[in-house]
Structures are given as structure tokens and as C-alpha cells.
Amino acid sequence: MIEVLQGDIPKLQVDAIVNAANKTLLGGGGVDGAIHRAAGAKLREACRLLGGCPTGEAKITPGFQLPAKWVIHTVGPVWRGGAQGEARLLAACYRHAFELGLAHGVNTIAFPSISTGAYGYPKNAAAGIAVRLMREYDARFERIIACCFTEEDVSIYESVLHGTKVPSREK
Numbered sequence: 001m002i003e004v005l006q007g008d009i010p011k012l013q014v015d016a017i018v019n020a021a022n023k024t025l026l027g028g029g030g031v032d033g034a035i036h037r038a039a040g041a042k043l044r045e046a047c048r049l050l051g052g053c054p055t056g057e058a059k060i061t062p063g064f065q066l067p068a069k070w071v072i073h074t075v076g077p078v079w080r081g082g083a084q085g086e087a088r089l090l091a092a093c094y095r096h097a098f099e100l101g102l103a104h105g106v107n108t109i110a111f112p113s114i115s116t117g118a119y120g121y122p123k124n125a126a127a128g129i130a131v132r133l134m135r136e137y138d139a140r141f142e143r144i145i146a147c148c149f150t151e152e153d154v155s156i157y158e159s160v161l162h163g164t165k166v167p168s169r170e171k
């Protein structure tokens, strides 16, 4: 089942939360910073041992102090206008996160809107890719959560899921 909710992803009681990390995996701003603050210093140490992660791939650590058992770290593409393989790389993030989850017995998984913060990916297009991959994996998970930070993101995901169009702020 695919659910859209508004909230703070580190607080979710799920088997795995997905982190929109950067290639160093050493922590950053946005959702990455929030996850590291909530999980505690052991998460940074576990990430350091992973030695980074290429764009479009994913790596897994325990959740440490989080309610979630696992954190799946993936590195979204930086938006550079759309002709630099961004869509393929963003889809790869979701696919690799789902596959890692399946390999670790994850039944419930929550995603932030990868790449749509500091990395500048247009929100409607990113939600379209997220929902496409969520549908592809829906049958293999009990719950797939799109954890939105803002009300605007909730309405974007709802409209993509239900096939309605929201007025776009993107030009």
C-alpha cells in the first residue's frame, strides 16, 4: 500500500527510512541532517566506514537511536536541467533502495522526496518518478510511505497518485 503523509521522517516507526544523502555519506543539511541528529553519533561512524556512495546507488546501516531498524542511504542526482541523466539516476535511487530493503527483510519503508531540496529537482517530475517506482514495488511491501515535509509536497504526491493535475509552480 502506498501512503502519503506529512511529517518528520526520522520519527517514523517503520522497518526502514530512506535518507537523501550526499556522496560522502558523512551527513549534510535537510533530511540528511535531521536523520543524523535523531540517530546519534553511531550513524555517522557507520556511514564513515561505508566510504561514500555514487549517485543513483544505495547503502544500508542500522537506525541506531531511530525507531526505524534501518536507514537506507541513497544519493540523488543534482538537477542540471534534465539532460544529464537525472531521471534515470533518480529512478535508480528508488530501485536500489527498494532492492536493499527487500534483501534485508524490510516490509515497511518510508521515503523523503529525494533530490527536491538542495539538489533542485523539479518537484512534480520527481514525484512522478517516485510514484512510478513505488507502484512497481507496491506488491512486495506491506507499506510504502511517501513522507512529505510540506503541505505542497503532499498535494503534489496526492495528485500524481490519483491522476489529477495541480497547478504547477515550475516553469
Ligand code: ADP
Pocket (backbone or CB within 6 Å): 007, 008, 009, 010, 020, 021, 029, 030, 031, 032, 034, 076, 112, 113, 114, 115, 116, 117, 118, 119, 120, 121, 147, 148, 149, 150, 153
Ligand atoms: P536533496 O539534497 O536530495 O535535495 P534535501 O534534504 O535538501 O535533499 O531535500 C530532500 C527533501 O527532503 C525535500 O523535499 C525536503 O523538503 C525534505 N525534508 C527535509 N527535511 C525533512 C524531514 N525531516 N523529513 C522529511 N523530509 C524532509
